[in-house]
Amino acid sequence: MANRNLKENKDTEKLILDAAREVFIRKGFDGARMQEIADEAGINKALLHYYFRSKQKLFDTIFLEAFKDFWPSIESSTNNGKGTVKDLIKSAVDAYMDLLLKMPFLPSFVVGEINRSPERIQELLQASGIRPDFVLEVIKRGIEKREVIAIDPRDLIINIVGLSLFPFISRPVLSRMFFASEEEYMEFLASRRNSVYEFVCRSVLVEYQS
Amino acid sequence: MANRNLKENKDTEKLILDAAREVFIRKGFDGARMQEIADEAGINKALLHYYFRSKQKLFDTIFLEAFKDFWPSIESSTNNGKGTVKDLIKSAVDAYMDLLLKMPFLPSFVVGEINRSPERIQELLQASGIRPDFVLEVIKRGIEKREVIAIDPRDLIINIVGLSLFPFISRPVLSRMFFASEEEYMEFLASRRNSVYEFVCRSVLVEYQS
DNA sequence: GTCTATACGGTGATAGAC
DNA sequence: GTCTATCACCGTATAGAC
Numbered sequence: 001m002a003n004r005n006l007k008e009n010k011d012t013e014k015l016i017l018d019a020a021r022e023v024f025i026r027k028g029f030d031g032a033r034m035q036e037i038a039d040e041a042g043i044n045k046a047l048l049h050y051y052f053r054s055k056q057k058l059f060d061t062i063f064l065e066a067f068k069d070f071w072p073s074i075e076s077s078t079n080n081g082k083g084t085v086k087d088l089i090k091s092a093v094d095a096y097m098d099l100l101l102k103m104p105f106l107p108s109f110v111v112g113e114i115n116r117s118p119e120r121i122q123e124l125l126q127a128s129g130i131r132p133d134f135v136l137e138v139i140k141r142g143i144e145k146r147e148v149i150a151i152d153p154r155d156l157i158i159n160i161v162g163l164s165l166f167p168f169i170s171r172p173v174l175s176r177m178f179f180a181s182e183e184e185y186m187e188f189l190a191s192r193r194n195s196v197y198e199f200v201c202r203s204v205l206v207e208y209q210s
Numbered sequence: 211m212a213n214r215n216l217k218e219n220k221d222t223e224k225l226i227l228d229a230a231r232e233v234f235i236r237k238g239f240d241g242a243r244m245q246e247i248a249d250e251a252g253i254n255k256a257l258l259h260y261y262f263r264s265k266q267k268l269f270d271t272i273f274l275e276a277f278k279d280f281w282p283s284i285e286s287s288t289n290n291g292k293g294t295v296k297d298l299i300k301s302a303v304d305a306y307m308d309l310l311l312k313m314p315f316l317p318s319f320v321v322g323e324i325n326r327s328p329e330r331i332q333e334l335l336q337a338s339g340i341r342p343d344f345v346l347e348v349i350k351r352g353i354e355k356r357e358v359i360a361i362d363p364r365d366l367i368i369n370i371v372g373l374s375l376f377p378f379i380s381r382p383v384l385s386r387m388f389f390a391s392e393e394e395y396m397e398f399l400a401s402r403r404n405s406v407y408e409f410v411c412r413s414v415l416v417e418y419q420s
Numbered sequence: 421g422t423c424t425a426t427a428c429g430g431t432g433a434t435a436g437a438c
Numbered sequence: 439g440t441c442t443a444t445c446a447c448c449g450t451a452t453a454g455a456c
Contacts, residue, residue, distance in 0.1 A: 172328035
């Protein structure tokens with residue numbers, strides 16, 4: 001029956017994508033094995049090639065999806081450019097924390113693969129539809145309104161993102177260096193939702209009282 | 211002649227290590243090919259296995275060396291625990307900038323490989339002899355002396371390191387997103403030697419005038 | 421120490437039955 | 439759509455001559 005085939009079709013495709021995401025994110029493109037993805041999905045290698053022509057195509061699908069997640073919906077919180085920078089900082093840090101506490105390995109994956117083939121960035125940025133202009137605009141206005149000190153808006157954005165992502169990217173090292181257990185480190189990461197926010201506000205907001 | 215053999219020996223080993231460093235850092239363990247390392251060194255594959263038993267052993271040598279670089283000699287600048295936190299911030303940022311402007315791909319390499327085999331962190335930290343205690347101590351004293359606001363010393367360290375490393379780790383993306391050319395981005399990176407320093411000082415030093 | 425030649429296992433991809 | 443069987447290739451590692 002056509003209906004059943006369609007349903008099976010979608011189920012299998014989702015099975016494959018879930019498995020591929022898991023394996024690619026953990027091992028990277030070079031380290032991932034089609035066999036392992038097939039096992040994880042509970043099917044066989046041949047079927048992978050039936051749905052996606054090659055390892056590369058399958059990987060591209062996963063990677064674009066992961067890349068899009070990387071610029072969380074901060075824009076919406078900018079209130080069409082009318083919001084304050086203080087709000088922007090809060091919602092950016094929150095957005096990253098929400099994302100990363102759920103998918104802690106996402107940043108190392110994206111960063112690692114991008115460094116292995118930087119040529120593709122151009123098309124990736126285009127395909128992902130990421131546009132930093134809104135955020136830059138909000139910051140510029142904040143500076144004009146004397147809400148924020150004079151600072152290169154790009155510095156501010158990069159600092160916010162960096163402070164949010166870095167502890168996840170370097171998790172294995174930092175965890176071992178400064179903490180007794182993984183659980184303790186997870187608590188620490190969660191606490192940074194506030195501490196990063198305050199750290200940035202103290203540095204760039206003209207008037208800020210914690 | 212024994213002397214000549216010895217000399218050749220050291221030269222070849224260095225040739226191999228230089229080539230391996232180059233290839234491993236760019237491609238990672240999984241992406242690197244022994245053939246490519248041999249070509250880069252101007253020798254053949256068999257000789258690689260003669261000097262280092264396996265790809266893994268060769269990699270381990272390179273990786274430990276890279277890992278050690280990751281905790282630059284900040285300790286020395288702490289003046290045996292008598293220096294100020296302000297000085298600590300400055301020398302930490304400077305140390306990372308000096309290192310990274312010379313070896314921009316080091317952080318992505320270390321971070322990527324660590325995430326692929328986190329089990330080895332323990333021995334790596336031990337073998338590298340990295341000890342964050344000194345730095346933590348300096349910060350604690352800074353807080354007691356009211357030079358620094360009340361802050362988790364681990365947060366402060368991680369923030370300093372993160373702000374220094376992140377723009378290098380995410381270089382391909384950030385470069386494309388915010389800058390017109392690689393050269394422009396390099397200038398931006400260099401300028402962060404000051405802007406990161408000031409960003410941190412404004413946030414955590416009790417009295418700070420730029 | 422350095423080379424050429426080769427063994428050996430694994431990996432992406434396809435053919436073809438059901 | 440899904441499977442089994444198989445191919446063609448590549449990459450690490452070793453053997454053995456010089």
